[in-house]
Amino acid sequence: MSDLKLFNTKDGVAEVAPRLAVVEADVQDLVEAHMEAMLGVRFLASEYSTGPVHGGRIDSLGIDENGAPVIVEYKRGTDAGVINQGLFYMAWLLDHRDTFRHLVRDRLGVKVADQVLWSAPRLICVAGDFTRYDVHAVREHRHAIDLVRYRYFGSEHLGLEAVASFAGRAAGVRVGSRNRGTAKVQRTAAGGGGMAELAVSLGEVLLGLGEDLTKVTNQTYTAYRRMQNYACLVPPKKAKLLVYLKADPATVDLVPGFARDVTGLGHHGTGDLELTLQSERDLERAADYFRQSYALA
Numbered sequence: 001m002s003d004l005k006l007f008n009t010k011d012g013v014a015e016v017a018p019r020l021a022v023v024e025a026d027v028q029d030l031v032e033a034h035m036e037a038m039l040g041v042r043f044l045a046s047e048y049s050t051g052p053v054h055g056g057r058i059d060s061l062g063i064d065e066n067g068a069p070v071i072v073e074y075k076r077g078t079d080a081g082v083i084n085q086g087l088f089y090m091a092w093l094l095d096h097r098d099t100f101r102h103l104v105r106d107r108l109g110v111k112v113a114d115q116v117l118w119s120a121p122r123l124i125c126v127a128g129d130f131t132r133y134d135v136h137a138v139r140e141h142r143h144a145i146d147l148v149r150y151r152y153f154g155s156e157h158l159g160l161e162a163v164a165s166f167a168g169r170a171a172g173v174r175v176g177s178r179n180r181g182t183a184k185v186q187r188t189a190a191g192g193g194g195m196a197e198l199a200v201s202l203g204e205v206l207l208g209l210g211e212d213l214t215k216v217t218n219q220t221y222t223a224y225r226r227m228q229n230y231a232c233l234v235p236p237k238k239a240k241l242l243v244y245l246k247a248d249p250a251t252v253d254l255v256p257g258f259a260r261d262v263t264g265l266g267h268h269g270t271g272d273l274e275l276t277l278q279s280e281r282d283l284e285r286a287a288d289y290f291r292q293s294y295a296l297a
Contacts, residue, residue, distance in 0.1 A: 004018070004151070004159065004161070006018070006153045006157070006159075008154075016153045016154045016157070017153075018151040018152065018153055018159070019151070019152050019153075020076055020077055020128045020151070020152070021076055021128075021150075021152060023076065024074050024075060024076040027074050027076070027126060027150055028046070028059055028060065028074045030158060031060070031072070031074070031126060032046055032060055035060070035062055035072075038160060039062075039064075039070075039072070039124060039148075039160075039227060039228065040064055040065050040227065040228030040229060040297075041062035041063065041064045041065075041070045041072070041124070042062055042063050042064075042065075042108065043060065043062050044060075044061045044062050044063060044103055044104065044107050044108075045058075045060070045061045045103060045107075046059070046060055046061075047059065048060075048061045048103075050089065050092045050096075054092050056088065056089060056092070058071055058073075058089045058093075059071075059072055059073045059074050060072035060073075060074075061100070061103065063104060063108070063112070063116070064122060065223070065228065065229050065270045066117055066120065066216050066218050066223050066225070066229065067112070067115045067116055067117040067218055068116075068117040068120040068121055068122055068144075068216065069093060069100055069116060069117075069118070069121045069122070070121070070122045070123075070124060071086055071089050071090055071093060071121075071122070071123050071124070072123075072124045072125075072126060073085055073086040073089070073123070073124075073125050073126070074125075074126045074127065075125070075126075075127040075128065076127075076128055077127065077128040077129065078127060078128055078129040078130065078131065079127060080131065080133070080134070082125045082127055082134075083123075083125055083134060083137055083138065083145065083147075086123040086125055086145075087123065087141070087143065089123075090121060090123055090143055093121065094118075094121065097116075097118060100116070101113050101116055104116060115218070115219065117216070117218050120144055120167075120168075120216050121143065121144065122143075122144045122145070122146065123143060123144070123145045123146070124145075124146045124148060125145070125146070125147050125148065126148045126150055126160070127147075127148075127149065127150070128149070128150065128151075129149055130147050130149065130163050130164070134147060134164075135147065135163065135164045138164055138166050139164070139166055141166070141168060142168050143168045144166065144167050144168040144214065145164075145165075145166055145168065146162065146164070146165045146166075146227060147162070147163040147164040147165070148160050148161065148162055148163065148227065149161045149163050160227075162212055162226065162227045164212070165212045165213075165214060165225075165226065165227060166214070167214035167215070167216070195236040195237070195238070195239070195240070195241060196236065198236075198241060198277060198278075198279070198280065198283065199233065199236050199241055201280065201283060202233065202241060202243070202277065202283060203215070203222075203224075203233070205283060205287075205290065206224040206231050206233075206290065207224065209290060209291065209294045210226065210294065212226055213225065213226055213294075220234065220235075220268040220269070221233060221234045221235070221244075221268045221269040223269065223270070225297070226294065226297035227297060228246070228297045229246065229269075229270045229271070229297065230245065230246045230271075230290075230293040230294045230296065230297035231243055231244070231245050231246070231271070231290065231293055232244045232245075232268070232269025232270055232271060233269070234267075234268045234269055239278060240276050240277065240278045241276070241277040241278075242267075242274060242275070242276060242277075243274070243275045243277060243286070244262070244267060244268075244269040244270060244271035244272075244273065244274055244275075245271045245273040245274075245275065245289055245290070245292075245293040246270070246271045246273075246293040246296045246297055247271075247273045247289055247292040247293040247296065248272070248273070248296075249261035249262075249263060249272055249273045251292070252273065252289060252292065257276065258275065258276055258282065258285065259273065259274070259275050259276075259289065260273075260274050260276075261273065261274075262274045271293070273289065273293070275289060
């Protein structure tokens with residue numbers, strides 16, 4: 001159970017006791033109505049039937065900000081079967097890619113459907129709690145799995161806490177699998193020096209902020225993700241790196257030539273704060289911006 005305590009300080013100090021939903025559907029309905037804000041996932045369908053042969057219903061289907069298919073399964077309390085149930089549906093999804101692509105096309109258009117990232121499908125389990133066996137299980141699995149604990153606080157607040165987040169063995173890079181030898185090989189392959197070496201250093205910094213971070217690459221950028229993207233790196237240009245962050249541009253110092261607000265401007269990746277990095281010194285200057293974005297994801 002979460003150790004988080006919430007207090008109302010309006011008239012003195014009074015603890016707001018956490019509680020579970022009355023029924024599982026309460027959580028599902030709320031998350032589906034605000035899925036992009038809560039999970040960084042665009043909602044596609046609820047209680048999606050897998051057909052008479054497979055005989056199941058996926059609680060929620062969506063697509064995340066990197067174009068990866070997402071299955072979301074909900075449980076009111078602690079349920080040892082939630083992960084296996086989700087993986088059962090994941091197997092169906094990977095065998096029915098055209099069905100999912102048609103769903104995306106109908107809901108979000110042809111362009112989004114053509115860019116589905118099948119190398120990184122995700123399972124998000126939202127439940128009242130998880131056991132240590134659940135955390136161990138997802139750590140060993142080849143698929144990307146996020147365990148998210150929920151709690152209601154009073155009648156107006158819902159808390160979501162990432163208990164565990166693992167990229168899986170086929171989807172991306174997990175902090176625990178990274179090592180200095182790999183970074184050295186990447187630098188050597190890139191010819192060393194310049195933007196290629198700076199990009200490798202940037203990746204190490206972005207992944208080093210927490211144990212719950214994963215890295216996902218699609219056709220246009222590399223995303224560094226917690227529960228949602230917190231930083232996106234577009235392919236290096238000749239003399240600079242462009243990084244897009246989740247931090248609100250209105251809350252940070254916008255330094256000409258280094259940090260700017262790109263709200264409403266078209267660009268690859270997610271986030272409205274753009275950083276331009278040209279040296280290791282710029283990478284050091286960016287540390288506070290990275291931490292602020294990480295906290296929001």
